[in-house]
Amino acid sequence: MVEIGIVYDRVRWEEKVLIEASRKHGLNIKTIDLKDVYLNTLNEDDKIRQEFGEVVLQRCISYFRGLHLTALLESMGVQVINSFNVSLLCGNKLFTTLALVKAKVPIPKTLVAFSEEGALKALDSLGYPAVLKPVIGSWGRLIALLKDKETAQALFEFREEMHNALMQIYYLQEYVKRPPRDIRVLTVGDEVVAAAYRYSAEHDWRTNVARGGKTEPCPLTDDLADLALKSSKAVGGGVLAVDCMESPDGIVVHEVNNTPEFKGLYSATGVDIPEKIISYAIRVVKR
């Protein structure tokens, strides 16, 4: 019998439905709250598999907890969805961008600087308005719309005062003129499972559902599906949410998410996403 581990540090709706889907499959599930365990880096492979299963769905809400756990488990021969390399790439917007560029996936124009001075020079080239994003971050946190140079200077001053090394990386993107929505596409392995429009909450230009954005079904055209799959493959594949925007020049990909939340997608499309993910995990074990 296939043994699947679902590791989390908080049980959200997504983790609950994944556990239910595992049970429906008659799987032997191991549910592990990462806050309750410790691991020995010299752990014997058999013991770790007894504790975590043959394949682990890594669902930690904390990116760094999940990343470090994945490194530990993979070093001990346990397969993790998603892999360490995928998690590392997707967790950093710059690394994701570089992978997408290498795969010739269209992205918004993106410039990177390493100081306030460099960032201001980059903005002179990029023009205003522009978007400033932290290289590591989620749920729209610390994403700022830079309407003009004065706004940029003020925000950069705040960033410098945060004394956070990652704030020295200025990831700047063109502001894409798009409808007040973006598109999220969920890929599970080689399958494009579902797509939804995410509309910004009132008075917010960011479309994250975490910020009150709303979802509606999005037609899964061949072009959109191809783009999502290409983006997924660019970062190494797995269970991924590819976020896109409808730019005047066509669809561009701005993010690939590693431990996607999918309640909005599920509500909008009715696709049995947990079933798709668990079936994929079973296939990974049997490979």
Place this chain on the structure above:
Amino acid sequence: MPDDVISGEIVSCPDCGLDLEVRFDEKGALSLKPAEVEGEDWGE
């Protein structure tokens, strides 16, 4: 408290709105503790 609540799930106090994490011990006894505050690396 939902009937199908599981360990690690978050519930809100109906009186003060505080987020609480549900915990079950080895014997199945339920306890509640304040949920972790959102970390700067939380999310997708």
